[in-house]
Amino acid sequence: MALDTYKAVKKLKEVGFDESQAEMVIRIIGEAFDDSVATKADIVTVRADLSTQGAELCAKIQDVRAELRAEAKAIRAEIRDLEHRMTIKLGGLLVVALGLLTAINKWLG
DSSP states (O other): OOOHHHHHHHHHTTTTTTTTHHHHHHHHHHHHHHHHHHOHHHHHHHHHHHHHHHHHHHHHHHHHHHHHHHHHHHHHHHHHEEEEEEEHHHHHHHHHHHHHHHHHHHHHH
């Protein structure tokens, strides 16, 4: 945004500022504008920083994905182990139940 310093000083003088006051106010405003306007170099620097941060973020995401895959694989292995143990226990219970039924049948019959 361009600031027409001549017009700004003129308007300030119209509302009661003297020459030196008006010039000082406009100088301060101009410096504030200079500090707040991004240059091409600023934009290039920010783009480079964002690109670097984006690459770092992508690498971190890949690491997290790999960790999640490893954890999911470990969980699946634990589930298979639990299924195996439950099958063995259920089989054992069936054998005991059949044994009891056989014993009761012989005792009653």
